[in-house]
Amino acid sequence: MLQIDRWKRILILGICLLGLAYAMPNAFYTRVEAHNDAVARIEATGVTTPELVAARDGWPSWLPSSLVNLGLDLRGGAHLLGEVQVEQVYKARVDALWPELRRALAAERDAVGAVRRVPSPEGTLAIEIGNPDQLARAVEIARGFSTPVTTLTGAGQQSLAIDATGSTLTIQLSDAEKALTDDRTIQQSLEIIRRRVDEVGTREPTIMRQGEDRILIQVPGIGSAGELKALIGTTAQLTFNPVTGSTSDPEAAPGIGQFLAPSLDQEGLYYILEDSPVVTGDDLVDAMPGTDENGMPSVNFRFNPTGARAFGAYTSANIGQPFAIVLDNEVISAPVIRSAITTGSGQISGSMNFEQASQLAILLRAGALPAELEFLEERTVGPELGQDSIDAGKVAASVGFIAVIALMILSYGRLGLFATVALAVNMALLFAVLSVIGATLTLPGIAGIVLTIGMAVDANVLVFERIREELRTARGPARAIELGYEKAMSAIVDANITTLIIAAILFVLGSGPVKGFAVTLTIGIVTSVFTALFVTRLLTVMWFERARPKTIEV
Structure with a gap:
């Protein structure tokens, strides 16, 4: 008997409606993206401005707001390949x-x-x-x-x-x-770079190890490779070093266990510092931009208990002596210790504006790179090029979609029309899943979507051809439709399982873009099988119950 239980109909329709709801934000990408950015900024800073409120209210908060992230080749951004100086x-x-x-x-x-x-x-x-x-x-x-x-x-x-x-x-x-240190240094550098990139709110960066001592960094949506280098190229090694002297000679030779560091505040002044710091940035637990007693930009920091004890002991034993606050081998300031500093907190001020103070706070919060990065390759992908790729992908998907619709309707008539409705639902479900899991869409991912459009009707073709055969022998169209779906099931499952195996191999053995293709293809296979076996069948059953045709043409 050609029928579907009520609870199954409700479940199928519910999944389709849920998929449409979660896919819908991608049709209003710019507005939803501005809403998400505003919400994240307000939650992070607690500050609301008219611009942030307007962007937040630009999309209803009760609607889903997950988006498919656009990769570097679609959104534009920066590409860097750095070598860690281990x-x-x-x-x-x-x-x-x-x-x-x-x-x-x-x-x-x-x-x-x-x-x-x-x-x-x-x-x-x-x-x-x-x-x-x-x-x-x-x-x-x-x-x-x-x-x-x-x-x-x-x-x-x-x-x-x-x-x-x-x-x-x-x-x-x-x-x-050395081998153990190399591995530890690369892993630490990866984690710190990821923290720094995440601090500025960029989406879905690609940060991965290449070879023995190299790191690949791709960040969509950032202005240029130079901007990215400025963010992650600074080692941000903050140390507090004892001062043994000062000089105006940049060629002065410090003693063994000492080094020469220029002053940022006073041009032409160089400090002779001890190599071994009293406290390092590793002991920092927080750093926030602020202002000093004169209203000038500064960075307020706080040590952990270990750093606080070491700093307190040093300042207690060296009252009247100068010590240097050093960032990446440059002396930010070299105050004289007036009294013991045992509170575990302090302030960095000097020749910086508010933007530089905010950037320094980000770098200090993320932690210091254990070693300098030497950039071997840098490339900026413009947003115009990314938009061209998106437009080309839209054209390819649209042509494929229209061609499939025409073929299905001309070949199978009314059932072909049901298959095209299911294909539209399939695309909505595909984008819904990509949005929910926070996947990144790249050019290979678009290729996977276009391929999914072509493959999505395979299951329908198998079913419809089987129904044609059953119409010649079965007793009535209802029995022919039922047998068509039952007997085509094994062929549909076998064909899609083999494709899933190939997608799994691509995901395991492939690199970033290939993995994106494999993910898109996998999701597309699952959604296309669901729509072919359940959505198309539900549409056919609902039409059949309403029309009660004596014969059907496939």
């Missing part, structure tokens, strides 16, 4: 080791004699001891700072490679520790 991390690790090792060796002064650091290549710590006969003891003390490498490939190896020659002890990271 050697800088080796140097920082070795420099941080020196103060602790110096204290440990100094405690054994009676045995090893006087200790001093001598010049050595970056990433290497060279220490000369006064009593060469006790070099073995110095090596033993240094090995106390080495730890086992905690990776399968580095099992049985230590973190430090220690060499002793004459009266000199040479220390550097072992190969296994």
Whole structure:
């Protein structure tokens, strides 16, 4: 008997209406996008302006507002390929080791004699001891700072490679520790870049590792590659370093364990600072733009308990001495410690405007890149080019849609018309699912949509051809329609399962654009099977119940 239970009809119609509701915001893309941006900005800052309120009210809050995100090739944006300078991390690790090792060796002064650091290549710590006969003891003390490498490939190896020659002890990271440090540095850089990009509200960036030490960054909707570089290219390494002196000579040679840093406030002034900072930006828990006592732009920051204790202890022991606030090897300011600072909070002020203060706060909140990024490739995709791609995709989809409609109606008459209605529902469901999951649509994704349009009627063709055959032998059109759907089911399932397997392989083995194609194709297969087996059948049954035809033509 050709019939569909009432609860099934309600469920099918409900899914279709829900799909239409969630797909609808994409037809008003600019308005809904402005609404979403305004809501996010108001929630993040708590500030409402007439412009934000107007944008928020431009789309009813009770309607769905999820959108299909447009990729770099459709929206325009910036593309960067950066190389992480991991050697800088080796140097920082070795420099941080020196103060602790110096204290440990100094405690054994009676045995090893006087200790001093001598010049050595970056990433290497060279220490000369006064009593060469006790070099073995110095090596033993240094090995106390080495730890086992905690990776399968580095099992049985230590973190430090220690060499002793004459009266000199040479220390550097072992190969296994360097490999572990490289991986950790890249992962940390990926996370920090992602935080920085997310802070400015961009949509669906692509941030991924390429090769051993490179990172690919693609951010849709940003103005230019230069703007993106300004956001993520700064390492934002904030440190508080002891000041040992100042000079006006940019070629002055600092001592061992010291470095020369220019002043941002006073041109031509250079500070001589100790390499080992008192506190670093890693100890920051918050940074917000604000104003100082003179109403000038500033950044207010707050340390975690560890940083607060270290800063408090240092300022308590060095009242009357200057210390430098250093950002990326440039001294923002070098105030004199008037009293112990034990509150765990402070303020950075100087030669910056409000926009620069806001940008600095973003960088500090996101954290410091562990090493500098050297950009090997940069490219800006203009929004005009993206709009051309969208227009071309619309033309391709429209031509395909019209051609399929014409073919189905000319081939199958009324049932072909039902199939075209189901095809429209299929497109709505496809965009609804893409919107709900927050998928990013790229040119390959558009290709997947166009392919879905062509494939969406395959199941209908199988059903309709089967109905034709059954009309020759079955008792009446109702039985022919019922048998057509039943006997075509296995062929439809088999054909679409093989396509799903191919889509899964593309998703697992493919890169970003190929994955976008696979996702679109997968969703399209599921929605097209649903509309062919349920929506088209429901339309056919509803028409049949109303018209009660004695014969039908397919």
